[in-house]
Amino acid sequence: QQQVKQSPQSLIVQKGGISIINCAYENTAFDYFPWYQQFPGKGPALLIAIRPDVSEKKEGRFTISFNKSAKQFSLHIMDSQPGDSATYFCAAQAGDKIIFGKGTRLHILP
């Protein structure tokens, strides 16, 4: 019940394309869903986050889509750029507990 399942493990997208990463959770107590971006040699950094009272949140080229009934949420990166190549982690938080997905390694082809 505490798992957050993230897919795919790795993703290759052409420059200018759309990158989509999916996450699913089981515990309905989760109430905050952040996405973190991690570059090699660096710690993860918060990219965008959503609460379950909205179905979509957009910040620049990054959008979170949230489906409360399906207990799924996804990250869409529009017009993907080589600089977006990184590892992305979804997470789910409930109170003072946070569970991370296992990460998606994204590579954008120039």
Next chain:
Amino acid sequence: KAGVTQTPRYLIKTRGQQVTLSCSPISGHRSVSWYQQTPGQGLQFLFEYFSETQRNKGNFPGRFSGRQFSNSRSEMNVSTLELGDSALYLCASSLVLVGGNEQFFGPGTRLTVL
């Protein structure tokens, strides 16, 4: 504002030894969390400290321990090192307890156990 700092950045130890990692949170942040990151398991929560008290603990053996000082700086200790402890250990700070608050991660300490 300075970010989260971790020392050392790299560490090589042998099985059976013990190690202490250090984390300095962002000024004003009172919560410090520790994570273990490995290719196979991703980010796994170790423990969280707030105001010098451990508030949450992940599913790790007692060989993993930590503490937080009055200035919010935190240390993590691993005793009797095993090969499987090789990982990137990340520290993250937040203003208050984790729930619903952004965490700011340090660059991590890469631990290699030989």
